[in-house]
Amino acid sequence: MIDIHCHILPGVDDGAKNLSDSIAMAKQAISEGIDIIIATPHHKNGTYINRKIDILNKVKELNEAFKTEGLNLTVLPGQENRIFGEIIEDYDQGDILTLTGHSTYLFIEFPSGHVPRYAKQLLYDIQLKGLHPIIVHPERNAQLIENPDLLYEFVKNGAATQITAASLTGYFGKKIKRYTEQIIESNLTHFIASDAHNTTTRAFKMNEALDILEQKYGVDSVYYFTENAELLAEGNHIFREVPEPIKTKKFFGLF
Numbered sequence: 001m002i003d004i005h006c007h008i009l010p011g012v013d014d015g016a017k018n019l020s021d022s023i024a025m026a027k028q029a030i031s032e033g034i035d036i037i038i039a040t041p042h043h044k045n046g047t048y049i050n051r052k053i054d055i056l057n058k059v060k061e062l063n064e065a066f067k068t069e070g071l072n073l074t075v076l077p078g079q080e081n082r083i084f085g086e087i088i089e090d091y092d093q094g095d096i097l098t099l100t101g102h103s104t105y106l107f108i109e110f111p112s113g114h115v116p117r118y119a120k121q122l123l124y125d126i127q128l129k130g131l132h133p134i135i136v137h138p139e140r141n142a143q144l145i146e147n148p149d150l151l152y153e154f155v156k157n158g159a160a161t162q163i164t165a166a167s168l169t170g171y172f173g174k175k176i177k178r179y180t181e182q183i184i185e186s187n188l189t190h191f192i193a194s195d196a197h198n199t200t201t202r203a204f205k206m207n208e209a210l211d212i213l214e215q216k217y218g219v220d221s222v223y224y225f226t227e228n229a230e231l232l233a234e235g236n237h238i239f240r241e242v243p244e245p246i247k248t249k250k251f252f253g254l255f
């Protein structure tokens with residue numbers, strides 16, 4: 001299984017602090033059946049800066065360390081980009097990394113509290129560049145929770161999204177769990193990933209999430225998500241279902 005979002009690179013952000021943390025995370029990932037992880041350190045989120053060249057070097061080092069440890073886990077490079085106005089300029093400058101470094105898929109993170117007004121235009125401009133934006137964990141964004149139509153609009157206009165395994169398992173609370181389910185039910189997401197930061201408070205939870213997917217939506221749903229991660233890693237087009245608006249129950253608004 002491939003995990004496309006993980007903070008396993010040591011000492012670069014709020015994920016693994018050092019190599020022994022990375023090794024502990026690798027062991028947990030392997031125990032869940034993960035054999036490929038895309039390392040996606042935070043970039044320009046106000047606290048951390050991780051440029052393409054540094055990530056490529058650190059991923060190489062980590063793969064060598066895992067090999068020495070006899071761990072059967074391959075790390076591929078990636079980057080979790082906080083949305084910012086000059087991201088395309090920075091991409092042209094060579095600071096921005098797509099997932100795996102070879103795909104056309106680019107992680108885009110919104111601030112947790114809101115969606116910037118320029119997001120729609122920027123997501124469009126990214127696609128004009130021949131890149132495919134993936135909005136990470138939309139289920140945890142306050143404005144998208146308030147206004148699901150905005151998420152629908154982004155997906156309808158070509159953005160992909162990635163939900164977090166722990167959101168589906170209920171770690172972030174009932175409201176986020178329910179919104180995650182609605183996002184799945186309305187075909188507004190394309191990937192499920194761990195976004196693991198450690199082995200305790202922000203662990204992988206991929207198996208638990210896939211079990212929930214299978215129980216609630218059937219085995220096809222599990223295939224859809226696991227195969228999309230493989231298609232991305234292989235540089236192929238992903239499966240996309242026709243997105244639908246989320247039906248919110250507004251009983252009192254009808255009369």
Ligand code: FE
Pocket residue numbers: 005006007080195
């Ligand atoms: Fe993340």
